[in-house]
Amino acid sequence: MAEIITRFAPSPTGNLHIGSARTALINFITKSKNINSKLYLRIEDTDKERSTEEFKDNILSSLKWLCIDWDNEPQIQSQNINRHCEIANKLLTDNKAYKCICSENELNERREKINSGKITSKKICVSCENNKEVQSLKKDYVIRIKIPIDGNEILEDIIQGSVEVDNSEIDDYVLIRKNGTPTYMLSVVVDDHDLGVNFIIRGDDHLNNYFRQKFIYEYMNWKVPNYAHIPLIHGEDGSKLSKRHGAVNLMDLKAQGYLPDAIINNLILLGWSPKNQDDEIIQLDNIISKFDIKDLSKSASIFSYKKLDYFNNYYLRQEKNLGLFIDYCQSNLHLQKYIMQDKEKIIRIFNTYKKDISKYEEMIKIAEIYFNINFEISKNEQFQEDFNNYFNDFFKLINKIKKWEYEIINLEIKDFLKKNNIKFPILGKPIRYLLTNDYNGPSITDIFMILGKKQSLERLNKYKI
RNA sequence: GACCCCUUCGUCUAUCGGUUAGGACACCUGGUUUUCAUCCAGGAAAGAGGAGUUCGAUUCUCCUAGGGGUCGCCA
Structure with missing residues (x-):
């Protein structure tokens, strides 16, 4: 693709939103295809009533978080009023x-x-x-x-x-305006021209604006740029994506524990798909080489959190992304306590549970089960006689284990089941319940490993037949 | 209402006149498993409707219907 000069021009009247992020992303990808192309960032703050510094900062940090980078310093439109x-x-x-x-x-x-x-x-x-x-x-x-x-x-x-x-x-x-200030319609055109912008990628809610703005170019004898009006993203009900569809601000998604890779993967697949590829996992470098804005669909598409969750689960499970989880813990009020208390333990919990969660936020509840020193099962139920017959022996067995290692514990449990000729659920399910307050969950060996010997025995010890 | 745009499984999409209409997510079934899950295998599921053009239309044209966008001294 030829050299292009493009720009992303948000107005700081709100936090950066998934829809705008997608526009920024497509701008970024398109410019990244050619090393000489440029992407400028311009803050369109001509509406002084609604523009704030906080929103501006939010937009900048959201873009950075997504790894969307721009050339030069951000332009501030209000500085060009004259x-x-x-x-x-x-x-x-x-x-x-x-x-x-x-x-x-x-x-x-x-x-x-x-x-x-x-x-x-x-x-x-x-x-x-x-x-x-x-x-x-x-x-x-x-x-x-x-x-x-x-x-x-x-x-x-x-x-x-x-x-x-x-x-x-x-x-x-x-x-x-009457107060002497320029409107958006004028400012965009002048700034785009002055910046040398030759390719405008924006939402198709601006399509009609082309037919207005075009006259300024014409009257000034300026070269009209190329345009790509990309379709908007809709919520599940088919209307323009907004707050009532869920978290739509990038920083909210970050706080919930979504990963940039997942968001990018999800967004780029709205209206586009990589050729000759069966799965839909694709990351930025690969997108940049395969994406061509000409292939983008003309129709709006619906943003699905379920699919985002799928991508997020995929990326958060990657071994190389463990560091991102640690970063998240440090930024999250609840998880912060745990990671300071026992980093190894929270990592072990995460590795045990990561296949089950779609975003880091879900780790809070899970970690609580293991970090709670006042842990209690919700009802002190009596289990079947079968279980009660074996419980004391099992407790002694666990108590006897010296080397608290996965393979050893695992073997001891298997051995115990075999010797007593019992099926796992009879023993395992109540044990899991006593340890985690849930009949279902990870293997009890994993649970033992997370809790450690002392805490495991403490929890088991609370059960009285 | 006017103008503009859109319409393939529930959702995201592939198909650039001839296909058993392919894939992904979600869903269902089976298998593996120390429960739940993961994982593996399989399944159900689509061309909005109507005219044309053509030997042949999901694909091209028109009409209808539905959806969306715009109509500010907001951007």
Whole structure:
């Protein structure tokens, strides 16, 4: 693929969300295919009311956590306001824009007529453009771009194909607000141009914006970039992914114990799949070499937590990712206590249980069983006579073991079962219950190993026939 | 409502006019197992509907239906 200059341009009005993360990811992958390509990060903070420093930091750290890297320092859009205004004034003097003083009420009335079909033109302001008095005002006006009434525009989108919209569908949108600040529509175009962006990858909720923004490029005689409008991600119910579908912020997913590899693997498979591959496990380096944005599907896809869980389980089980679990423990209030108390023990618990969990968070409850010094079984039930007959002998046997090693314990248990000619469940299930408060779970040898001899005997000792 | 986009198993997808429509997750069954699980093997499960074009349509065209996006002095 040729050299591209692309960008990811979130507004710091919320935490980084799975949908935006996917856009960032696709930008990153696309730029990573060519060593000379660039990805810039621009914080679009022109809405000062809703933008915060916290959200900005959240976005930056979420991207870093996902291993999405960008070139140069992040750009802060609000620092370029003068430049944006300069362009707006240029458009004004070139007669490509005009001042407008319509009140909110006037605009609303007009808008209502347009939307109800009473007026076919999308022109929102009809009185200001040719009003000399308005055009010579020095303050208290907005600047609107002039969109021709006739003609149409065709976008050759990398993903959407060719899309045609009549100019009559486009309104004279605002470039400069009444308070003198530039709007998103102006700022994006100016900043993208100034950065040399030649390839824009963004959500297809922006598709319609192409037909507006295009005019600024045209009026300024700037080269129009290529566009790839990627389909949005939906929740299980088919609507745009949002909070009510579950955790959608990257940092929330991190806190639950999801891994970047799993999230990336899951996200990239929405709308794309690697060729000639039966399984769906694929990591960033491999994605970068196989992915081509042209292959991305045009239709929206549903984000599934079940599939994310599958990928996460796969990655957290990898031996090489054990370090990530340790990092997680150190950042988690509950697990922190345990790892400080006995690191080896928490690792042993994790290795025993990792096939059963889909995210690290689930380890909290499990670790609690083994670290609780006041452990009690929930009901002191009496087991079958069969079990009671053997319990004391079994207790003595365990007590007798000197070398507390997996193979030794395992052999002793097998031997005991054989000698007494009993099936495992009769002995094993109640034993597991006494040790973990659960009839099901890991092999009792594993449980003995986790608890250690002293604690194992303590727990067994509480049982009175 | 107007404009734009989308439509293959429940979900994510493969198929670039001729296939027993393939895979993955989830689900079900069986096997291994020291219970539960893991693991292994197998199974059920799809071209929204209707017209055309064609010797032949999931694939190309049109219509209908359904879904989504946009319609701000937000981005």
